[in-house]
Amino acid sequence: MxxxxxxxxxxxxxxxxxxxxxxxxxxxxxxxxxxxxxxxxxxxxxxxxxxxxxxxxxxxxxxxxxxxxxxxxxxxxxxxxxxxxxxxxxxxxxxxxxxxxxxxxxxxxxxxLAPAAGSVSVPAGAPQKIVIVGAGAAGFAAAERLRRLGYAGSLTMLSDDDAAPVDRPNLSKDYLAGGAPEEWVWLRDDAFYADQRIDLRLKANAVRLDIAAREVELADGSRVPYDRLLLATGAEAIRLPIPGMDLPHVYTLRSLADSRAIIARAASARRVVVIGASFIGLEVAASLRTRGLEVHVVAPERRPMERVLGPEMGDFVRQLHEEHGVVFHLENTVDAIDVQRVSLKAGGSVEADLVVAGVGVRPRLTLAEQAGLAINRGVVVDACLQTSVPGIFAAGDIARWPDPHSGADIRVEHWVVAQRQGQTAAMNLIGGHEKFDAVPFFWSQHYDVPINYVGHAESWDELLIEGSIAARDCVLRYKRAGRVIAAASIYRDVDSLRAEVEMERDSP
CATH class of the missing domain: 2.102.10.10 (Rieske [2Fe-2S] iron-sulphur domain)
Incomplete structure (x- = not known):
């Protein structure tokens, strides 16, 4: 300046x-x-x-x-x-x-200027009753956009959680680290749902879809009728089948209740073992180090995040965490947990009065499976996110969609992808034909280092590194058959945006 x-x-x-x-x-x-x-x-x-x-x-x-x-x-x-x-x-x-x-x-x-009036008109044949099962990223984004589009019909959100929709990325980042107050995690305050006439039902566990009757059956036996339905049931944290996983000081992190519980335990804990070197596992590690706990990470891979980001970035992430005092136990797994320690498969143990398992999630497919929807390691949807049953759409962690950028059917578990799918589903629930063609994006935060990632690369045959990873000033481009299919960056924000635009314009 x-x-x-x-x-x-x-x-x-x-x-x-x-x-x-x-x-x-x-x-x-x-x-x-x-x-x-x-x-x-x-x-x-x-x-x-x-x-x-x-x-x-x-x-x-x-x-x-x-x-x-x-x-x-x-x-x-x-x-x-x-x-x-x-x-x-x-x-x-x-x-x-x-x-x-x-x-x-x-x-x-x-x-x-005064706010602009909405430019989308709701079709005359729009459904009278829309039900959304799930109140995570996709479900909330769909409900919010429906009202923004001008949809005036009945809109019901069914959530088996006891908390209103929250900004889930915050749960493992700033909120868990103590840098963000709880009022920051709510996507909207309670008044929003009343003002927008969104019937948000908490602790409403959907157990069955009656497709013939177009009704969602809840655990209490009640039924909720719909004309169009969005399944946004999300994913659940994997709990390892090992002794001690059910002990009271052992947690997974998926909900606000989980994050609150970890924060409460961390107040009196001294040493935490994080199982898994995934993005969420290492974000938890960073957040709890920020709170002053001694942190050990146990994971089976040679390098953290190597499968997604490659060896060079994996080495950097490990070094970054070690500079902040994290101790890694790589190429190792946890055999058992007791009240004072975790036992390692390679031998020995690590004392711990707090354990957090961050070993991934699995999509919640039970409703879709029982209803007979097409399933392939996720709910199969078309380009407009409609399932194999007309009038039923799926979005977020459960949806497997035809990705125009990779040319493959993919399912990803990213917050922004889920939100954008919810927004696309909203348009199509009221009769639109909007294709979901956004390039996948996510970000991860480790202390003061943000990692942005655009695209989707399950494998690559060439990795180009521009700038310096060690200097925290870089962009990595993952290529397959000569095409850039993903890019990761640290403090190269405009490069990340440009990569996104290039991928949008370079669909096969």
Whole structure:
């Protein structure tokens, strides 16, 4: 930032900025009074919106313009620069738009505009009753978008959880580390569901689908009728079949209740053993190290995350955690757990008064299987996320969809993918034909190091590394048959966004 801007918040955009201020990015942040605002140059137009992403307040001016949208550098949320609409998750709320004017050789931001009216009209034949089974990322995003689209029919969300929808990534990151208060984890407050006429039913365990009658049967024997149905039952944490897994100091992490319980136990614990060097396992390790616990990680692989990120990034992740005091026991597994220690297959044991198993999840397919939906290591859906039974859709961790970028049918367990699938399903539940073609994206946080990942590479035959992994300034491109199918990055946010756009444009 230049020294002549007159404010630590950038230039006063109400006083105008020279047209030549816009560099190659076409983005410039500043302020109007106490509001932080960003101007985006789109062709010969200058469009102004709030400067902060509504997800985690990422700086949109450091993002990427694509058409008449801007993408957030942190977690790839996308906003329409003309309407402010949150076009893609993980952002769900819009940014405000501001009017602009060109006077001489300067562009001025004038005033905040009223929110734009919705541009989508709900078809006349839209269903009267929509039921969503599940209140995780996909289920909530579907319900939220349905109301944003203008759907006015009956909308019911059935959740077997006792808590309203939460921002699950926070449960293993900032909230678990003690850096985020609990009020931050709620996707919306209680008033939202009443205001939007969303019938959110907690502790409502769906046990059977009656496809002929178009009803969902609950554990208490009651039935909920539907015209269209979205299955978003998500996944459940795997519990290892080893002695001691049911002891009270042994946890998995999937829900807010799980995270609360781990935090409560951590208050009096001294040493934790994390079973598994997965993303969630190592995020738990980082969070509990931040809380001051001694942390040991037991995992069967040679390097953490090597299967997903490759050996070079795996070595970096291990070194990063070791620099923060984590002790690894790799190429090893846990044989048994007792009240004071875990026994290792390779011999010996590690004392522990807290154990967290982060060894993966399995999709919750029981409802779909019992209803006779097509299953293939997930619920089989078409490009519009409809299952083998017309009128029933599936989204999130359970859905296996035809991915246009890899050319394969895939199922992934990423928060942003689930949200975006929920948004696509919402459109199709009311009669749309929107294909799900988003490039998969996720992020992982380890202390002060974020790792962003776009695409999907179950295997690759070439790995290109740009920059320096050790210097935490890099982008890795995973290629198969000459095509980039995934990219991972550390502090190369715009490169990550560009990789996403390139993959969108390079479908086979």
């Amino acid at each position: 230049s020294s002549d801007t007159g404010s630590e918040n950038g230039p006063d955009l109400a006083q105008g900025v020279p047209l030549e201020s816009f560099g190659t990015t076409g983005l410039l942040a500043g302020h109007v009074g106490d509001d932080t605002v960003m101007i985006a140059r789109v062709g010969d137009e200058f469009l102004a919106v709030d400067a902060a992403c509504t997800h985690y307040h990422g700086p949109l001016s450091e993002g990427l313009i694509v058409g008449d949208t801007v993408r957030c550098p942190w977690h790839h949320a996308c906003f329409n620069l003309r309407t402010g609409e949150a076009v893609r998750a993980p952002a769900l709320s819009p940014v405000s738009c501001w009017s602009t004017a060109i006077r001489g050789d300067k562009v001025f931001v004038l005033h905040k």
